[in-house]
Amino acid sequence: MLFSDITLIDENFASQEHQWIGTIDGRIAYVGDTAPEDPARFGEVYPGHDRVLMPGLYNAHSHAPMTLLRGYAENLPLQTWLFERIFPFEAKMTAEDCYWATKLACAEMLRYGTVSFSDMYYHSRDCVRAVREAGMKCNMSDTLIAPQEKSYDEYPLAAANRAYLEELQGADDGRILIDFNVHAEYTTNPLSVRTLAKAAKEAGVRVQVHVSETHSEHEECKERHGGLTPVQYFDSLGLFDVPVTAAHCVWIEGEDFDILADRSATVAANPVSNMKLASGFAPIPRMLERGINVALGTDGCASNNNLDMFQDLYVLALVCKGAASDPTLISPSQALRIATRNGALSQGREDCGLVREGMRADLVVLDASGPSWHPTGDAASHAVYAGHGADVVLTMVDGRVLYRDGNWTTVDVEEAKAHVEAAKQRILQDL
Amino acid sequence: MLFSDITLIDENFASQEHQWIGTIDGRIAYVGDTAPEDPARFGEVYPGHDRVLMPGLYNAHSHAPMTLLRGYAENLPLQTWLFERIFPFEAKMTAEDCYWATKLACAEMLRYGTVSFSDMYYHSRDCVRAVREAGMKCNMSDTLIAPQEKSYDEYPLAAANRAYLEELQGADDGRILIDFNVHAEYTTNPLSVRTLAKAAKEAGVRVQVHVSETHSEHEECKERHGGLTPVQYFDSLGLFDVPVTAAHCVWIEGEDFDILADRSATVAANPVSNMKLASGFAPIPRMLERGINVALGTDGCASNNNLDMFQDLYVLALVCKGAASDPTLISPSQALRIATRNGALSQGREDCGLVREGMRADLVVLDASGPSWHPTGDAASHAVYAGHGADVVLTMVDGRVLYRDGNWTTVDVEEAKAHVEAAKQRILQDL
Numbered sequence: 001m002l003f004s005d006i007t008l009i010d011e012n013f014a015s016q017e018h019q020w021i022g023t024i025d026g027r028i029a030y031v032g033d034t035a036p037e038d039p040a041r042f043g044e045v046y047p048g049h050d051r052v053l054m055p056g057l058y059n060a061h062s063h064a065p066m067t068l069l070r071g072y073a074e075n076l077p078l079q080t081w082l083f084e085r086i087f088p089f090e091a092k093m094t095a096e097d098c099y100w101a102t103k104l105a106c107a108e109m110l111r112y113g114t115v116s117f118s119d120m121y122y123h124s125r126d127c128v129r130a131v132r133e134a135g136m137k138c139n140m141s142d143t144l145i146a147p148q149e150k151s152y153d154e155y156p157l158a159a160a161n162r163a164y165l166e167e168l169q170g171a172d173d174g175r176i177l178i179d180f181n182v183h184a185e186y187t188t189n190p191l192s193v194r195t196l197a198k199a200a201k202e203a204g205v206r207v208q209v210h211v212s213e214t215h216s217e218h219e220e221c222k223e224r225h226g227g228l229t230p231v232q233y234f235d236s237l238g239l240f241d242v243p244v245t246a247a248h249c250v251w252i253e254g255e256d257f258d259i260l261a262d263r264s265a266t267v268a269a270n271p272v273s274n275m276k277l278a279s280g281f282a283p284i285p286r287m288l289e290r291g292i293n294v295a296l297g298t299d300g301c302a303s304n305n306n307l308d309m310f311q312d313l314y315v316l317a318l319v320c321k322g323a324a325s326d327p328t329l330i331s332p333s334q335a336l337r338i339a340t341r342n343g344a345l346s347q348g349r350e351d352c353g354l355v356r357e358g359m360r361a362d363l364v365v366l367d368a369s370g371p372s373w374h375p376t377g378d379a380a381s382h383a384v385y386a387g388h389g390a391d392v393v394l395t396m397v398d399g400r401v402l403y404r405d406g407n408w409t410t411v412d413v414e415e416a417k418a419h420v421e422a423a424k425q426r427i428l429q430d431l
Numbered sequence: 432m433l434f435s436d437i438t439l440i441d442e443n444f445a446s447q448e449h450q451w452i453g454t455i456d457g458r459i460a461y462v463g464d465t466a467p468e469d470p471a472r473f474g475e476v477y478p479g480h481d482r483v484l485m486p487g488l489y490n491a492h493s494h495a496p497m498t499l500l501r502g503y504a505e506n507l508p509l510q511t512w513l514f515e516r517i518f519p520f521e522a523k524m525t526a527e528d529c530y531w532a533t534k535l536a537c538a539e540m541l542r543y544g545t546v547s548f549s550d551m552y553y554h555s556r557d558c559v560r561a562v563r564e565a566g567m568k569c570n571m572s573d574t575l576i577a578p579q580e581k582s583y584d585e586y587p588l589a590a591a592n593r594a595y596l597e598e599l600q601g602a603d604d605g606r607i608l609i610d611f612n613v614h615a616e617y618t619t620n621p622l623s624v625r626t627l628a629k630a631a632k633e634a635g636v637r638v639q640v641h642v643s644e645t646h647s648e649h650e651e652c653k654e655r656h657g658g659l660t661p662v663q664y665f666d667s668l669g670l671f672d673v674p675v676t677a678a679h680c681v682w683i684e685g686e687d688f689d690i691l692a693d694r695s696a697t698v699a700a701n702p703v704s705n706m707k708l709a710s711g712f713a714p715i716p717r718m719l720e721r722g723i724n725v726a727l728g729t730d731g732c733a734s735n736n737n738l739d740m741f742q743d744l745y746v747l748a749l750v751c752k753g754a755a756s757d758p759t760l761i762s763p764s765q766a767l768r769i770a771t772r773n774g775a776l777s778q779g780r781e782d783c784g785l786v787r788e789g790m791r792a793d794l795v796v797l798d799a800s801g802p803s804w805h806p807t808g809d810a811a812s813h814a815v816y817a818g819h820g821a822d823v824v825l826t827m828v829d830g831r832v833l834y835r836d837g838n839w840t841t842v843d844v845e846e847a848k849a850h851v852e853a854a855k856q857r858i859l860q861d862l
Contacts, residue, residue, distance in 0.1 A: 070805070071812040075759045108802035275753030276816075305816035306803040315746065319753070322706030328506045371539035372737040374501070374848045375855040381502040385707075385736035390821030417805045424806040 058343025489774025
């Protein structure tokens with residue numbers, strides 16, 4: 001495809017008007033401010049008038065099957081929310097439910113410009129099946145809950161992970177990646193974490209983990225582990241010997257910043273979920289200042305309640321200013337980089353998340369003709385503050401158009417909706 | 432029009448499925464859970480499948496012509512933003528600029544379900560002209576800046592306000608209302624405020640005012656006026672003898688809550704603008720607890736940067752939880768009431784803002800067929816947390832459809848965009 005005379009969010013996340021971008025064989029093959037010499041080799045010409053092209057969004061922390069729990073539990077204290085509403089419902093979810101709920105999640109993500117996501121849930125094989133059918137990318141991890149003092153290998157998850165790796169690692173031209181997972185400090189034991197970290201290092205995989213989401217989790221960890229914060233505790237167990245995506249990090253302090261930066265970990269910020277569950281405001285500007293790779297996640301649909309990353313990056317840009325009482329923090333370009341390139345890096349996808357020749361063609365086109373985009377100005381600012389996820393009119397993954405003008409090319413959304421609706425009714429009757 | 436078998440956000444802001452709502456002569460003439468006996472009298476039947484009907488949104492604090500400044504000044508400290516960017520630009524804006532920028536604002540508001548707004552800017556006659564042509568409602572106020580110790584009558588605004596009242600008050604079947612205005616404590620003098628309050632009382636009009644938006648404004652007022660906060664200062668000048676909409680109120684304290692509640696003032700909360708400019712988090716839950724009428728505003732497009740009230744009510748519901756560390760605050764129904772009925776009351780429109788027989792037919796229809804709305808559940812929760820302003824497919828004001836399925840019936844959006852674009856270019860060249 002050749003996007004002609006379009007406004008581009010370029011590799012520096014600055015806005016450039018009148019650009020031509022061509023894709024061939026799933027990669028970006030041309031970026032320039034004049035038309036390429038041989039336009040025919042790119043195939044379809046996409047007219048760029050009133051359109052903005054940018055990298056696709058990377059959702060760095062999600063629980064995709066939780067679309068099934070969207071709006072199921074509102075305005076509750078965290079413990080009530082989790083133990084009386086979320087966990088009992090989840091206990092009734094089957095592998096098939098996870099498949100359909102992930103499929104619905106894929107439809108929603110594609111509609112709002114997300115091309116890839118890092119997920120932690122259960123039934124990874126079935127979740128991955130939905131992602132592969134949708135043609136998206138994911139780093140899928142099956143959640144380790146390890147309350148007893150046993151090594152990782154003694155949990156059934158170890159065998160499951162081996163099977164996932166063998167079957168799925170790098171599938172679909174690398175779109176599918178399997179990560180390992182540690183649910184959190186308070187739901188696992190030190191031996192399980194140490195042995196999982198070792199296994200992850202040997203297998204060359206990344207790890208996703210919840211870290212310091214709530215104040216009580218953070219403080220209780222320190223009580224349990226001789227003053228070690230969750231970051232320090234995990235570091236002491238060797239977890240940061242592999243690339244880690246640490247979700248939340250709302251309450252990290254002191255040395256935590258250095259560990260995350262020095263060990264090249266990613267923090268997946270979840271500003272919407274953190275506000276909805278009243279977990280706190282993460283010190284994102286300080287993380288950025290310290291050089292930590294900050295990416296952006298939606299978290300699950302029970303605490304957001306959608307998968308529109310444009311909403312999350314809008315809230316991110318706002319709340320960093322509000323919480324720190326400093327309106328100069330988080331420029332539009334920074335917010336866009338966090339939601340795209342930094343997410344790709346958190347997934348180990350070096351060749352993704354930037355519009356640059358040679359990179360994977362994971363692209364989003366926004367319709368900038370609506371009143372919110374006028375008068376025209378800095379398209380990066382408009383994309384963050386004025387525009388909407390609903391302005392997405394095209395989502396391309398590895399050069400393939402998966403969503404365009406209200407239509408999904410790979411997902412039967414009506415079918416997914418019907419299955420998810422039926423699953424919810426079945427579970428509600430069974431609770 | 433007869434909305435048939437539709438999901439309704441009812442007068443208690445609860446979700447009711449399978450409802451019929453009929454409008455006749457600009458009013459809601461039927462609400463029921465069965466079809467009316469004589470459906471033909473309502474005219475067109477609107478199929479309610481996969482649709483949610485709710486009251487139109489009331490934007491309680493805006494500066495509509497500031498669409499012209501959308502994205503013009505980002506990430507700046509407040510004083511730099513205001514004095515080096517906003518004020519010099521505004522000084523170049525003509526009455527005609529305000530007309531076209533308001534027209535663009537009307538298009539944007541209608542597209543996202545807003546039916547009425549309370550505005551403070553300049554060139555009210557020209558702004559109102561745009562609103563009347565759009566068929567919307569507004570409470571328009573021309574800003575009083577009164578730095579010198581003179582009475583209201585000595586300022587040219589007094590004569591202008593008299594003319595506005597004579598020409599425009601109650602125009603278009605009451606859709607157009609003229610309010611008086613006090614910009615803020617720090618931009619006016621006590622005599623001007625006292626005499627304006629008296630004139631407002633005599634004329635029977637409402638007053639719009641900025642109150643305690645920033646910490647420095649609040650503290651400096653106390654220093655200047657013997658410890659009186661802006662609310663207490665204005666109260667001492669008789670301003671609350673008329674119905675007041677006090678925008679922001681981020682830093683109100685102590686007795687301020689009692690004054691606002693007891694004098695039946697409205698607080699127009701602007702959570703997005705307050706975060707973007709890092710002004711602070713308004714104590715909205717405490718206002719509600721004290722019985723203050725809290726409404727919701729976008730503020731101007733230089734500090735938001737759009738007029739999509741659904742985004743603001745989403746942020747409102749989130750940030751109240753986050754700032755108070757309490758996830759139980761602000762239910763979806765509360766958020767919806769704040770953005771609709773409470774706004775209508777702030778404008779003195781008792782017969783607006785609720786879907787109830789006899790009320791004005793100011794209605795919004797949302798398309799609930801998208802993935803974000805599934806599985807189905809509490810439509811109030813979905814409207815606040817999962818849905819988007821872009822899901823609006825119909826906006827009706829006084830029974831007249833002004834926006835539907837991508838088309839505006841009263842505003843030529845391309846014409847408005849072109850004029851606003853030209854105005855911006857002219858002003859930028861002139862700066």
